[in-house]
Structures are given as structure tokens and as C-alpha cells.
Amino acid sequence: MAASWEQTTVEGELMRLYVSHPDGPGPYPGVVVIQHAPGVDKSIQETTERLASAGYVCVAPELYHRDPPDCRDDGLTRKARLRDVSVTKDVNAAVDFLKGHKLVDGGRLGIIGFCMGGRVVYLMAAANPGFKAAVKYYGGDIFVPWGEGPAPFTRTAEIHCPLLGHFGEDDKNPSPEDMRKLDAELTRLGKVHEFHSYPGAGHAFMNKYGDRYRAHADEASWPRTLEFFGRHLGKAAPTAAGPGGR
Secondary structure (H helix, E strand, O other), X not given: OEEEEEEEEEOOEEEEEXXXXXXXXXXXXXXXEEOEOOEOOHHHHHHHXXXXXXXXXXXXXXXXXXXXXXXXXXXXXXXXXXXXHHHHHHHHHHHHHHHOOOOEEEEEEEEEEEOHHHHHHHHHHHXXXXXXXXXXXXXXXXXXXXXXXXXXXXXXXXXXXXXXXXXXXXXXXXXXXXXXXXXXXXXXXXXXXXXXXXXXXXXXXOOOOOOOOOHHHHHHHHHHHHHHHHHHHOOXXXXXXXXXXX
């Protein structure tokens, strides 16, 4: 497994990407990893590496790239400046990066996100038809828009790929009531999905560098995530990588 910082452009501006990939020739399925409020920190970087070790080429875009390089605002302040229209452009740029990568089968792309990234997953499952599977961990604020336009929840009818959701029973945002509301709407609209709730866990239970990390929820949810991606994205093909790419 190898990992490095790379970059792409969005509307003429540079956006950094943390990229991890397996050692073999591929082609592999690709997964976009969406950050939590602290950014593409050690926890998110290790998630890309964890997925790469399981056979996926992963890219985590820095959604705060529009802030100045010397920005010292905390994650929640930076998150509050994000807008759905710009986030969609950023994720689509990460998708294009994966499609151009020599190790990636561009027809087998997934997305996973944590906290605010789980919200972005729900949004992008509707906004980008290229995704074949989406995994959201405790994504809050799905019922409100960031900036102009509809909230992700309002776009539920547009969701086009299977969705896996992980929730903490002690979480306040999303709360168990939020989970039931999402489940009911997805069910009403005939969207393929599966939700799991973990007792004794609240928000951010996957962030092992935070005080809300819960090993039992991590150990129960991660195999489900890998099984879900394996079922919908498959494994690396036993052929050489296609032409082009990085």
C-alpha cells in the first residue's frame, strides 16, 4: 500500500487530495473519502489507507481548500463556510481524478464519509450518477441546505446507488429519530439501503484520536462497510491497468 498528497484543480484553483492505493497493478475500484469537520487529518488519512489495504484506490479531497493557507479557524467554523454547490464541484473533481488514475476502474466508484462527510455522501449519492455504492457514518444536518438549493434530504428521490448508513444510538445529530425519518423516506421511494445503529456509541465513534471513539462500534461497522463495497464494487480485476492516468 502506498499513500501520498497529490492535487487537482477546481474552478482554476488547486485542491489537495490524499491518495492511497494498493501495491498491485489493478485495476481497482475507486472510493472517494469525505472528511469530517477537522479536515483531512490523521483519522481520515488512515481511513484511506485502511481501504487501500482492502483493495481500493482512495482519494480524500480537502474541502477547505478555498480558505487561505494560513487559516487558523477551527473545523466547525470552516465547515460553516462550505456550500453544497462548491462541495459538489470538489467531489466531482475527485471523481474525475479517480477516473483518470491508471490503477482505477472508473466504472466501479464508491463514496464514504464521516460526520459532515456523511452528509456529503447523502448529497452526492443524488448528485453524481457515477457512484455505485455510498457509505455514510453519522452524517448530520441532512435536512438543511448549505447555501442556496435543496437540502440533501429533499433530493432523496434522486439517489441512484445503494446506501449504507452507520449511526450511534447516543448521537444527537443525527439522532435516532433522524435515522428513522431517513429510513422511512428511502423506503417510501424504493431506494436500496441498509442502516445499522450501535448501542453505547455517539457521534464520531470511528475517530480513534477523539474521546468519543468506541472500539466496539468500529469493529462491528467496518466489516459491514467492506462487505458492502465488495458486494457493489467488487475486487481488483486480475488484469493490467488500462491506459492513461497517473
